Amino acid sequence: MADTAAEQHEEEVLTDQDIVTGAKEPKPKAGDVKAPELTGRIEIPKLEEGVMGWSKPHAAKPDTMEEMGFPPGLVDNWEEVAVKKLGELLEKYKSLQVYMDICVRCGSCTDKCQFFLGSRDPRNMPVARADLLRKVYKRYFTTEGKLFGKLAGAAKFDLALLGEWYSYFHQCSQCRRCSVFCPYGIDTAEISMAAREIMDQIGIGQKYVNTIIVKLHEIGNNLGMNPKALKATLESTEEDIEEEDGVPVKLPVDKVGAEVLLVTPSADFFASPHVESLIGYAKVFHQAGTDWTLSSTASEAGNFGMFIGNYDHMQRAAMRIRKAIEELKPKRLIVGECGHAWRIAYSFWNTIIGPLDGSVGLKLEYPRPQHICEFTKDLLDRGAIKLDKSANDEFVPTFHDSCNVARASRMGDLPGGQFEIPRALIKAACNRYVEMEEETIREKTFCCGGGGGLLSDEILDVRVQGAMPRMQAYQNVKESHGVNFLGLICAICKAQFTKVVPKYGVPMIEVGGVHQLIGRAIELGAKE
């Protein structure tokens, strides 16, 4: 059977799109590449150029592309269209324009990317990744590139280069770790977003991300749960909580005039371990006596429009939230545990769907939006909720800073609050707490390996490799301090780790949200 299929492939004529997306090429079965060995150390590997060049995500289907306003497949004059689009982006994004020009190739970023460290492929070094786009920029937009060509690192945008784009811009999780160490703050996330936007505009999009964006536009969340299904799920979760704790904790939906509108990643509604955090938020609201609601149409905090660098899709997806604010008339806007969603909420909402101020009815004395961790921390500080640490005595937790929270947002009033507030919550909910190695946390945190739209199974090998540095750091504290719980505040990290940790021989039960710990420790019932 397999042989016949292979023979058929040989005879088939490959289209340009097939060549770029590697759609018909034999490749290792997803997940076949062995997970790096867990030694507890993160070492700079010997280079193996091009070893991950075969990894390419599935291409989005023609109808998905058309629904998003992109060409259904690779257009014939793609080189011309791509160069024109790049020119347009250079006019619209200061970051792209400046970062194309000023890299000196000092090499500071070269050993910082988890995908390089995990894969050994030097094309996964941030500067090498950015150079894939910079080559094209130099060739078509700079005097230096036009005069000196290859000597200046310029290259014609041909099919082979486009193929490299498709591989390696889908091995970047836009986590911004490289940018921390760049003397000019060059942000590879900005560059990889631009590259993906250009690829979409010439007709080759990534299936996983684009399908989800279409689902979000049509139904209101990434999981494609319609309002009816959502309400049914929430009701059964309410029943589960009442059965377990004997307290009628509610999960209200579309309640007009509620004080708080909670927007959370839809994974929280039923994925595991995400739902445990949803239960945690609900218990916090219940115990604090906060009148709150979810929205059935703005039932997604996540927004994959950012991953493909498409402003319009990002704005359109976020508009559901503004609409919900206008219709449900909350006074406060709170966001659940999700990394990229918090970046968009914290850094972008005010711009793309704002201003989020009194004009949409939000109260000015609260942060707009506020992170659920900020909300819970405030209640704890005021003594409005009480936690019983002994409920979590079976856990020795540590905290994984999610990249977008750590390097692209803030919590609280002071810089770095995004590091301290979630840690304070874990420490308030547990008797023990262990920190991972300094070089792997806070602003230097490693991405889980699944961010930026990489959470798709056909590129599982990339994800396993990308998780390597975090897994080494975790293994280290697991061995030395018996750590058995990786605390998180990101839906993507949760999904990524539960899938990937077993590949490293770690039980997936050891991954969970900060509000999962809060939910277990919170004392429900009448206040003293």
Add this chain to the structure above:
Amino acid sequence: MSGLSVFFLIYAYVALAVFIIGFLVRIWKYAVTPAPLKIPQTPAPVSGPGVLGRMILEVGIFKSLLKGNRITWLFGYVFHLGLLFALVKHYRFFFETSPGWLAYFTTFEMYAGLIMLGGLTMLFVLRLIVDRTAFISVMNDYILLLLLMAIASTGLLLKHYFRTNVTSVKEFMMGVVTFNPQDMPTEAFFIIHISLVFLLLIYFPFSKLMHSGGIFFSSTRNQIDNARDKYWKTPWAKSPESIDIPSNMTQDD
């Protein structure tokens, strides 16, 4: 006036014009291109003075590079420091009188060229021998280092072995900057040195040397972390109101 002097005067004015206009055109481009979204690299300063402080640390001590790679930082910093001292000591070729503070630099003066050359040499060696930087380097990265090394070397030779008549250099340079052309000195090393400098000036605005001005426009470093408190507008974006979104109220079925 000699043919050589005429040639070099033209060369000098072309080089200076290309450098100044080219540099300003690039900077203008960076300045006017909109920053559509707030993308400061957090933790980031929450105030304007905070951002100023962050920028001073980046430009003054290459703070992020120090975090990233101490060896590259050391040689990169040494080179830039040497360059700074070398530039400062060239002050006397352009002005009649030197300000008093310049005297403090004379202590370092004799080392400036050596420090610069040493730093450059090590950067060149690092680029070659570290497999990761060798992988990313293109020919122009090496050529630029060689050009700077040649400038530093000829400068050192002029200073210590083939001494040029400082007064005639000064007269020539003053003539250039005051648009009052004078004959140029004819010592070979001076001619090589100044030719290479003009070449560098011409290449400058078209090259990665634009990092010198570009860093101030790096959004991850120059933005204030205040996205929740202060409305930031994307100049070219659609207004939110123009986007039609399904209602919460009509989707019950």
